[in-house]
Amino acid sequence: MQKPGSAAIYARISSDQSGEALGVTRQLEDCRKLAADHGWTVGEEYVDNDISAFKGKPRPQYQRMLDDLAGGYRDAVIVYNMDRLTRQPMELEQFTRLCEQAGVTQVKSVTADIDLGNDDGLFMARILAAIASKESGRKSQRLQRKARQTAEQGLPNGGHHRPFGYEQDRMTVNEAEAEILRQAVARFLAGESSRSICVWLNEEGVQTTAGGQWQTMTLNAILKSGRIAGLREHKGIVVADAQWPAIITREQRQQILGHFETKRRTNTRAPRRYVLSGLLRCGKCGNKLFSAIRVDTRRYVCLSGPDHGGCGGIAIVAAPLEEFLAAGVLMRLDTIELSETLKGRRAADDRQSTLLESLEDDRNQMKELSELWAAKDISSAEWKAARGPIEARIKATERQLAQASNSTALDGLIGTGSQLKEQWETLNLDRQAAIIKAVLDYATIMPGTPGARSLDPARIQPVWQL
Ligand SMILES: [Zn+2]
Structure with missing residues (x-):
């Protein structure tokens, strides 16, 4: 041609x-x-x-x-x-x-x-x-192109909250905040955890630019960001030298990324089983207990600090507690009391409780995302990108929930406690958790005797659903 x-x-x-x-x-x-x-x-x-x-x-x-x-x-x-x-x-x-x-x-x-x-x-x-x-989609394509162009010129994003360390124009360094950031980076590079740095920031009365308390996700996003090292990122990739001044050096940023990478690798453990997740409360402060591992021992613990807000005063070894509560649940399944209570009452089945849990997880994640976005720790594009798969999951889960809610969990379980007890170890974690949740509302864990070797049943105060 x-x-x-x-x-x-x-x-x-x-x-x-x-x-x-x-x-x-x-x-x-x-x-x-x-x-x-x-x-x-x-x-x-x-x-x-x-x-x-x-x-x-x-x-x-x-x-x-x-x-x-x-x-x-x-x-x-x-x-x-x-x-x-x-x-x-x-x-x-x-x-x-x-x-x-x-x-x-x-x-x-x-x-x-x-x-x-x-x-x-x-x-x-x-x-x-x-x-x-x-x-x-045409308009958004043009907007995306414009966003990319802005990024390639090293110019800042728009948005609601200014980035921490910078003034509203997103170009001028806020010296007071910059100094705090440098200290945070130094502490992080010295091996201090993000959580601990958040505690320090909150104790010092330092607020995020959204006017809130520090959470590890917010802090981590800032630490990892190219922005504070004078780099302009677009969709998570550095595309240009930023036109604003750096607060930390690029070497420091590389070290930060290296730390996160090491943490990510060492955190990859074998899958864990925490059948009582969400069902335990701290006997000191009433907060939920979280699963944690210490020297190969699975435990449920009260966690203090910015992300959890507990007192940190309770810990209990997981395996014997799980065994104890499962036995309690199975025994209850065989009581007349329970079969009476169950009459006319429909409970969620295992599928439903798993679905509800994942729904809650996803909604929390959405909330965290929008908080990050509101704090300008992630760009709108990043927010949208991250939001897509979560929204899809939420929709799918809601659909499944609508289908699952017609069945009942304990139908067919009543009176089968002793039988289930034999099968218990062969049931998968979700099934076990569902059966426990159908019977147990929650259990409060009281303080134990330090150094005690076996489980003290007096520490466990179950509140039964049925
Ligand atoms: Zn507590």
């Missing part, structure tokens, strides 16, 4: 772009580059500004280009995206007919190549026009 000797470049910005002429400049730059890459000579650039083709308003420059194509003055068309050219399938048909008559076969867009000279190309163009006519 012969190279065009006088290509037309067409650019358009529509009124839905809040009149940013910049958009046209970007379209033109990309189109010129495309022409240069293919060795095409550009005859003329046609620009319609601030007019929406979608609303059927006239486009004088577009019309002029059509006239020039029909008259043989231009022999090819370059456009940023097909939706710049036509937004209605009808317009495309008119355009392709005109090109056919004028012998113009080469139409290129920055986003896709179309050869109107053959059926495949025409088909492709029709698909693109159909998509463009829906006008979906």
